[in-house]
Amino acid sequence: VSQTVLKHGAGSCPVGRVPAGEIEAAVIDQLRALFRQPEIVAGTWKAVRTHTDDITETDTHAALLQLDPLWEELFPAEQARIAALLVERVDIGTDGLNVRIRVDGFGGLAREMLAGGIEAAA
Template sequence: MAGTWKAARAHADDITEADARTALQQLDPLWDELFPAEQARIVALLVERVDISTDGLNVRLRVDGLSGLAREMLAGGIEAAA
């Protein structure tokens, strides 16, 4: 995640790497409780492109989406659909 965070830093002066890590750790146990539409929205925020080839899988993340998700998670904006 460190390489991704270096790229994201230009988009997120107010979110630290520790903030992003904390937000993603909070998302893991919550994931199965979210509605599919909310799961899709989060994936769209985080993933720019996925390339599959015979050599493997390449996932390009949206660095601005990572900081935005971290900001939203820390503010309590994503809640379980219980």
């Protein structure tokens, strides 16, 4: 529900109502695209390296790429947990959808993927 609608009542938001399923699908599409971006892979690898030295950038890239095809196999609760780990905030305006990402969440996610924790939730 729009914060503007909550504060000022129905009709006060120029965007109107947007179905939650559409928002969720758009956010998930953006996350899945991020898993393939080289700058995200490099940043994730740097975050993972602060915890362990034996993981390469290639390992990190492979772990993030694994998540995309695995996504549909995950239980909804696990999908929600991963989304909460990676998404700080979602704003919708007349200019579109703005998803704020928790970059630090990618490091934890990659460590889980490399340890095999995510596959167990599928």
